[in-house]
Each structure stands twice: as C-alpha cells, then as structure tokens.
Amino acid sequence: xxxxxxxxxxxxxxxxxxxxxxxxxxxxxxxxxxxxxxxxxxxxxxxxxxxxxxxxxxxxxxxxxxxxxxxxxxxxxxxxxxxxxxxxxxxxxxxxxxxxxxxxxxxxxxxxxxx
Amino acid sequence: xxxxxxxxxxxxxxxxxxxxxxxxxxxxxxxxxxxxxxxxxxxxxxxxxxxxxxxxxxxxxxxxxxxxxxxxxxxxxxxxxxxxxxxxxxxxxxxxxxxxxxxxxxxxxxx
Numbered sequence: 001x002x003x004x005x006x007x008x009x010x011x012x013x014x015x016x017x018x019x020x021x022x023x024x025x026x027x028x029x030x031x032x033x034x035x036x037x038x039x040x041x042x043x044x045x046x047x048x049x050x051x052x053x054x055x056x057x058x059x060x061x062x063x064x065x066x067x068x069x070x071x072x073x074x075x076x077x078x079x080x081x082x083x084x085x086x087x088x089x090x091x092x093x094x095x096x097x098x099x100x101x102x103x104x105x106x107x108x109x110x111x112x113x114x115x
Numbered sequence: 116x117x118x119x120x121x122x123x124x125x126x127x128x129x130x131x132x133x134x135x136x137x138x139x140x141x142x143x144x145x146x147x148x149x150x151x152x153x154x155x156x157x158x159x160x161x162x163x164x165x166x167x168x169x170x171x172x173x174x175x176x177x178x179x180x181x182x183x184x185x186x187x188x189x190x191x192x193x194x195x196x197x198x199x200x201x202x203x204x205x206x207x208x209x210x211x212x213x214x215x216x217x218x219x220x221x222x223x224x225x226x
Contacts, residue, residue, distance in 0.1 A: 009155075032213050043119075043205060043217040044158075051212070090157060094213045101146070101213055102173070105157035 002027045004093050006106035013081050014114045021076040021109050023091030032094030033074040034103065035065055039087045047089075050074065061085070086113045117141055119218035121206050127224045128196040136191040136221050138206030144216075146209035147189040148173070149181060151202040152220075158205065164189055196225045 003026045013019055025031060032051050036044040048059025055067040065076045074091060091106040119140045128134055140147065145166045150158040160173030164183040178200060180192045193200060203222050207215040 004157075034214065036217075041220075043219045044207075046214050046216070049212070049214055101209065102148075102160060102163070103158075103215055107155055107157045 002031075002093060002095055002104055004091055004104050004106040006089075006091055006109050008109045009107070010110050010112070012112040012114060015083050016080050019076075019078045019081045019085070019111070021089050021091075021111070023074045023076065023106060025072050025074065025091075025093045027072075027093055027095055029095075030069065033065075033067060034092040034094060035059065035063070035074075035076050036090045036092060036105075037061075037087050038090065038108075044090065047076070081111075081113055083113045083115060086111055119206055119208055119216050121204075121218035121221050123221060124219065125222050127226065128193075129226055130197060132196050133192070133194050134196065134223075135193075136204055136206075136223075138189045138191070138218060139187055140189075140206075140208040140216070141187065142208060142210070142216065143186070144208035144210060145186070147183065148207045148209070148215065149179070149189065149191045150205045150207065151175065151200075152205060153202050161191065161204075196223075198225045201225045 005024045034049045035047040038044045050057045050067045088108045088110045090108045092103045122137045148163045149161040159175050162181040164170045167186040170181045182190045203220050205220050206218040
C-alpha cells in the first residue's frame, strides 16, 4: 500500500541554523511529491512540488527539496531558518488510485525555532 | 480572488445534532476534497468530487455525506454528530498541476 513516512515528529533548531526534514514514501512508480506548511490555526500552504525533471526543486520562503529515487525520499531543506518558519510541515504523495488523483499525507513534523 | 473559503470557522455540536460545512472556491477547479485532520494522523480524505454533480468516498467516509450542486461549492454534512467526529475539517480544490489548495479549516467539537 502507498504510504508516506515522516520519521521526525518534532524538531527544534536555532534561528539561523540549517534545516532538513525527512520524508520517505512507498509507491511503485514515480509519484508527484509535495511539501506543505501549516501555521497554527491556519490551512495548508504549498511550499513546493516535484513532478519530473531536475531532482532539486525550489519553493517559496527559501525552501528546497531533493527527490532521490534510490532512497524513495523527498527531504525538505533550508540553509538558514527564521523564527517565522516555526510551523508544522507535511510531505505528501500524489498518485492515481481508483481512477482519481489523490494526496496521501505524512503525519507531519512540527518545527520549533529557538532564538 | 479569495481561493478556497470555508464556513463556519468554529462550531460546537451536541451528540446527535446535524450540521453542514460549506466550502467555496473561485478558481474554477473541477476536483474538490474534504479532509479531516487529527493529531498525529496527518490529513485523511473523507469524500471528494471530480466535478459538478459527482461525489465519491475517500478513506474515512462513514458518518458524512457530501453534495456538489454547483461547481464552486462542495458541502459536507454530518447527519448525526458523534464525539469521534471532533476534528478540524479542511476543504481543498485541485489545480491543473495536481497541487491542492486548502481552505483555512473548520474546527468542530462534538460534546
């Protein structure tokens, strides 16, 4: 069955430090891959997406992610974290199942940023 | 261009009461979705719609019904609310590149 795993439930980093959030997926073919961010009390905002081509994709707010087929991973990175990046981050896989396109979400990683 | 909007933002129901959540999008998207979000479980798909007049079940459809009478609106109904339906509900619509755009959510508490 298709699944998305985000191994880290909580991560704390210091402001200005680099960040990497992990995401692994289980799917037979190359899926569409997404990262979303959710600030407290808000909906989900799309950070970036991967469909094909260059395996390093750039997103909004200075985030990037790298697709590694051999590791079935799509990790999110940011070179220097800002206090406003504190939020919950969701990795998602988009796939065709039962005749429709759907997203399967990971359980999320909550990011805290220390000043 | 408001994107995806949801009403109401908050609601408290007693067990057995009914209610309807409204989702509206102004992006002319065909696909719309209803999710629920519970701590530690990410988002789970309740129902979805591939166009006006068509709906289908997602992963956790029991206890919910939906209708898509107009392309821009997608309604989620709870006929007899249960405490297990306490959750945050999100509506989304899908763009041409398969990305989904989410509304701000409705926080529902069933006592």
